[in-house]
Amino acid sequence: MVSLGGLARKLFGSAFERRVKSLRPKVAEINALEEKFKNLSDSELRQKTDEYRKRLQEGETLDSLLPEAFATAREASKRVFGLRPFDVQLIGGIVLNNRGIAEMRTGEGKTLMATLPVYLNALEGKGVHVVTVNDYLAKRDAETMGKLYGFLGLTTGVIVHDLDNDQRRAAYACDITYGTNNELGFDYLRDNMTFDRSQMVQRGHHYAIVDEVDSILIDEARTPLIISGPLEDRTDFYKQIDTFIPPLKPEDYEIDEKQKTATFTEVGTEKVEKMLAEAGLLKGHGLYDIENVKIVHHINNALKAHKLFTRDKDYIVRNGEVMIIDEFTGRMMPGRRYSEGLHQALEAKEHVAIQPENQTLASITFQNYFRMYDKLAGMTGTAATEAEEFGNIYGLEVIEIPTNLPVKRIDENDEVYRTVEEKYQAIVRDIRASHERGQPILVGTTSIEKSEHLADRLRKDGITGFNVLNARYHEQEAYIVAQAGVPGAITIATNMAGRGTDIQLGGNVEMRVEQELKDVPEGPERDAKIAAIKEDVAKLKEKALAAGGLYVLATERHESRRIDNQLRGRSGRQGDPGRSKFYLSLQDDLMRIFGSNRMDGMLQKLGLKEGEAITHPWINKALEKAQKKVEARNYEIRKNLLKYDDVMNDQRKVIFEQRMEVMDSKDLTDMIAEMRDEVIEDLVEKYVPHGTYSEQWDAIGLRDKLRELFNLDLPVEDWAKEEGIAEEQILERVKNAMEERAKERAERFGPEVMAYFRKAMLLESIDTLWREHLVNLDHLRSVVGFRGYGQRDPLNEYKTESFELFQAMLSNLRRDVVSKLMRFEIVEQPSEPAPLPEMHADHPEFNGQDDAEGLISVATENDTVVAPSKRDPKDPTTWGKVGRNELCPCGSGKKYKHCHGSFV
Known part of the structure; x- marks a missing residue:
């Protein structure tokens, strides 16, 4: 019907x-x-x-x-x-x-x-x-x-x-x-x-x-x-965070070993908040306020390190290093480290040297x-x-797109066996039979391990001369795949193998010429040999066609129909004949996930004997439905994760566009002036709130902040005592004073130098604060999921809080740039070579290099360069500005960034 x-x-x-x-x-x-x-x-x-x-x-x-x-x-x-x-x-x-x-x-x-x-x-x-x-x-x-x-x-x-x-x-x-x-x-x-x-x-x-x-x-x-690139060394910070965990009692936290999660109870949260407040690390009113997103991340890592990870089971300490133990093989994994500060938390727990974290400088999916x-x-x-x-x-x-010639490939029904052993026995029999009649065979597996297992089975059964593809060498892979259509050839490949290269029956003429005649110079001899190769390939193609074309034999179904179709599609090229078949067992991953236990019992009752297979189009349809369910689930996961990525992507576009605008601008005077006004308005509003009496103003706080940030000494407390003065007048006087100071510095350094530093400092501040923002967003992502327990949508929470973090970053950017421009002095010295940032994705690793900047470095007025001979190792106040990679003037032999210049 x-x-x-x-x-x-x-x-x-x-x-x-x-x-x-x-x-x-x-x-x-x-x-x-x-x-x-x-x-x-x-x-x-x-x-x-x-x-x-x-x-x-x-x-x-x-x-x-x-x-x-x-x-x-x-x-x-x-x-x-x-x-x-x-x-x-x-x-x-x-x-x-x-x-x-x-x-x-x-x-x-x-x-x-x-x-x-x-x-x-x-x-x-x-x-x-x-x-x-x-x-x-x-x-x-x-x-x-x-x-x-x-x-x-x-x-x-x-x-x-x-x-x-x-x-x-x-x-x-x-x-x-x-x-x-x-x-x-x-x-x-x-x-x-x-x-x-x-x-x-x-x-x-x-x-x-x-x-x-x-x-x-x-x-x-x-x-x-x-x-x-590596973050600043924050050894003392990790050690300090680590001290908050040992005093906790079992009622202060909850452990889920199956999900590998550790969370604080209400009682535990209160205890941790109290300890953090006493240590001066807590901002705002509570641990889960947005300002404490970094602290929450690190305190959670410390809890995991102490309560979820066991020494000599999950990791060992050898030669002062924390080494991960592979949970499947029980072997050590040297060079591997847990990410996002967890490894540092374990190092703090075990009191060994803490290696710096890597910080994301830029990322995109x-x-x-x-x-x-x-x-x-x-x-x-x-x-x-x-x-x-x-x-x-x-x-x-x-x-x-329709094919140029009709597809002649025969796609046979799947064969389903009860056990993996029975399945492999049938596969080896089928490979032997096809090989003996001269049919080229492409065997598809789902992993390198399974490819090697099948190769061992074939060797034991006396079948040799096959190729197992190694995806690490693309050129070699391409040659093997190109020759996989030679009569009797057996090629074992993982699902991803052979992309970009066709399997031509009889072999590939171009590949053979390249391999066999690479040392033969142009001339009559080479032409004769090319003609001989073409003739040989034509004869081999006739044999392969007579044997039925390429036979694609798959040892398992993949979660995705698309990967199965990729494998099938290798056969039946350009109207050539061919066939494909999938071998399955009830112990395969996909079959196991979709209730094969029930099917196993039913098949035994029906009298299915050992070595027999069940074959029916209905099984193919049932498996296709199962694959559709998995595909739909994976799509939902990707779609949901993309919603989170889109939030950061919108912010990335704003930052990158702003960088472009800065790089393309020849004169940033107006932009900096606007930033200066906004910074002053925010600062005055904080210490001299709108609509309040002068008795409620914090004039001394405003004076100190102006001196600290902008090196500007103004008699703010005297102004506040003037009768009838309003907050608008305070704002106007501060703005005028800032403008005068900016003009005075512009005249002192000259327009060209100021133009250079405006651009350099703005770009440097954008990059530094964007990196910190990326870390904050990572930390927010790791904890925002818990909001679901409070009947709040984690995605909406993430959008709201990431926007607040972004606004705070822009505010910090304005203050940072204006502060630097009001304080910098020029000192002649060679700049340090820029570090080589490590570049990595999920597969290969890449390395790139930032260009080193010129011969001028920037220091604040209180941070001048002192000759090494004039520094007193015992008195840090005599050291002046010390380069991050210089030897520490104290004489320890360590670099400054790992000694007196480390994070406190």
Whole structure:
């Protein structure tokens, strides 16, 4: 019986088919130009690029140019590569130009398809970014496709690891830039840490095509790209916090070992508040006031360290270091540390040397980085299952592009066994049978460990000559995958392996030429050997076709249908025959989660014998439903986390835009004057509140604060004694005095020096306070979830309090900048080299370098530089300004920042 939905699809086609049908007239328009462009000479074809650029400048749109530009790029492809893009590739190119995701089967030519919209959009001269998942693919595609772009008069750059700033800037200045998602994200963060526009490498975010878009924008969407550097040494602070925990009694806290959480009870909170207040660490009225967000984070860490972590079970102390013990293997994990201050809390508990924390200097998630582009598009073999997420989060429509030739692959029903052992026995039997008949086999596993386990099973059963992919070496991986279609080849791969490289039946001619003839020079001998390789590959392809094409054998189902489809899609390329089958057991993770115990009992009652499998289309549908549930749950988690990320992202945009405005400004006099007025207004309001009598004013407090912050000595208490004086007059006198002092300093240092310092100090203060703000937001995130217990929405609480923290940061920024500008003195000395910030994401590690500043450093009036010979080691008042990385003048042999310059 056909459902109404099924009947409608039969009559009108699916949504994808209707969408593709609407694009066919545009394809016909491009095809109609083919004969005209075929008759152009190479130079005439190249001149088309200049013609299109001129027409764009005269007001034409990209959409109006699309047919001609696509026809031009297709003709260039025929002449450069000998490849004519199919009509389905033209459809895919139109989808990419229309801010869509082209879902295209493996082997259908996504890389070549992308050249069409890339060429069209590069004509605007604003830069097109093509994003890949690793350096190898970025280099390969830039080198290969760069030939086509060069033929049409466009420049191509590539961004990979180990490039310096000048090389990066040159690559981004090209018309088309290939690069990895990591490198592009890090360059954006580094650009927003520079002190001059000329030091930036990127030139904007105009148009990006993301290859393997499902991997980057779904799987790695929340991977934070982080630039971090060591925090100030706060040993005494951690030690002080640690002393508050031992006096607590069991009724003061609650422990949940299963969830690994430790929380204070009401009684415990009161005790801790009292101890913190006595130590002078508590601000406001209570522990959970917004001003104490850092203290809450560290006191919670100290409680966890004492009550949840056990020495010699969770960690050991060896050679004065706290070393984590892996809970699964029982082995030590040298070099690994708990994050966010927890490791420091353990070090304080064990009274060993406390290593400084790393502080986030800048961070962004891939979700938020790629949403910055004016125009975004993507391509992959598998995106339809995540269409809702792409639409809601990125505004991208997923379009399934039909294959050029019908798919001949046979997708067999899953085979379900009772135990893992029975499943592996069946897998080994099937691999042996397929290998003996000469069928190439791609075996998919869900982890490296399972790949190695299967490899051991095959060796024990006498099956050798197989390849186990190692994802660490992309070039080697690409060669293995390219040759996985040779008759009888057995390739064991994890789900992510082989991306970006097609499995061609009989093998890949280009890869073999590259590997086998790398030492053979150009000439007749090399040509003869290339011809022999081509002939051999053709014969091998015939054998592979006769054996049934590529057989994809999966050892388990993944939580996501998309990953399963990626594996299946390796077979049946360009109309080739092939087949796929999934082997499962009731002990697999997915089966176990969805009630396999009940199924196990039922199968035993039905008399299922050992080694027998159950196979039925209903099982496939049931598993697909289970996978849909998991996908929906994961999407909800990502969507919820994005709401928190968006709060910080909005603040990041404000800060980064403000930095740009400062860097681009030639004269910041008005901005600083405005900041100065706001600071004075806030300060006077605090000590001389509006609508109060002079007896209620704190004139002495205001006088002291003006002296401390701005080096301004004013007779505020005398003013307050004047009869009939109002708070507005006090404000006016302070403003006038500040203005006079600012003018006097401007005349003393000169306009050029003042302009330099206004910009330098404003940028430095923005960066310093933004870093502190990021730490505060991290701490707030870690505790805001508890608000749910009080029937308050954690997200709303986070939005409200993060906004208050942001407002406080802006207020501190104004005060900090004005204070520095009113107090600084210039002293001649070499500046310290800037530290190398550590850069890391979830996978590779990156290192970058901030440019060292000039030969002028800034000191307050009471902080002058003293020659080392004139310093008395016993009298710190004689030391003057000491560099953070200088040896401490006390003679301890330690650096100043680890000795007398440490955090108190």
